[in-house]
Every structure is written in C-alpha cells, then in structure tokens.
Amino acid sequence: MSAPDEDNTSNHTQLASHFFGELLDSLIMDVASECHRIARLGLDRNLDDEEEELRLSAEARARVADSNNSEANSKYVVDIFGQTHPAVAAEIFDCMNCGRSIVAGRFAPHLEKCMGKKIANSIERSQRTGRLGVDARLQLKSTIQTIGNDEP
Numbered sequence: 001m002s003a004p005d006e007d008n009t010s011n012h013t014q015l016a017s018h019f020f021g022e023l024l025d026s027l028i029m030d031v032a033s034e035c036h037r038i039a040r041l042g043l044d045r046n047l048d049d050e051e052e053e054l055r056l057s058a059e060a061r062a063r064v065a066d067s068n069n070s071e072a073n074s075k076y077v078v079d080i081f082g083q084t085h086p087a088v089a090a091e092i093f094d095c096m097n098c099g100r101s102i103v104a105g106r107f108a109p110h111l112e113k114c115m116g117k118k119i120a121n122s123i124e125r126s127q128r129t130g131r132l133g134v135d136a137r138l139q140l141k142s143t144i145q146t147i148g149n150d151e152p
Helices: 004-041 045-065 104-114 117-150
Strands: 076-078 084-086 092-094 101-103
Touching (some): 092 104
Antiparallel strands (some): 076 084, 092 101
8 A cells, every 4th residue: 555645745746737737728828818819909010911921922823823824924023022023134234344235144154254254263273283283292302302311
C-alpha cells in the first residue's frame, strides 16, 4: 500500500494540474474572444491591408491564368501589388565612352564591352598569376640553393 504522504502529493499534483489547465483555457478564450471582437467591429487596421493584398494577388493570378486577356498580353506587366512595369526597360541612354544610344536593359553589358573591363580584368588576372608563378619559382630556387650551401 502507498503511504499517506504519497496520496497527498498526488492529490496536490492533480489539483495543480487541473487548476493550471483551467487557467490556460480561460486565457485562451479571453484572447480569442478579444481578437474576434476586434475583427468583427473592424478595429484591426492591419486587416484592411491584408485584404487589399489578397485582392491584388487574386487579380494578378486571374490575369496570368487568362491568356486571352489583352491586358496580360500588353507591353506592361502588373505585379502582385498592382504596379505596372515594362517587360524590358525602354529608356535610352548615351554611352559615355563611345557615344552610342543604348536601351537601359542593355546598358550595363554594353559598358562592360565598350570600356573593356572584361578583357582588362582577364589580362590583369593572367599577368598576376604569371607573376606569382615566377616569384614562387625564384623563391623556391633560392631556398634550394640555401639548403644546398648549408650541407658540408
């Protein structure tokens, strides 16, 4: 048989567990009912933003799904926030190096080629590795000579 102290301890444990469970249920119900009241009365400012984003997202999905829609096939694409952006940047810039007019979407690659950055970087890199190779060989040769001179 169990001792009276063990029965008393298990009763206290059960009572504490029951009390904690009731307290937790009460807190959950309070938070849930308050959130429901705020949403029901329209007091939540974030709710309007979320509904607007959902509406725009649904519109964008419908536009993409409907391939016959003339707006979806137009030159400007509408993102999920309802903003329109051209498919390719159509603004024209003049190259500072050669003076040619270049479309904005191709301006960075043109500058790379026009100013020779790719070629210059490639040449510099190969020269640098070549120099390092020569320096390393000279250092190795001098080390071998030093070791050879130390031996009798």
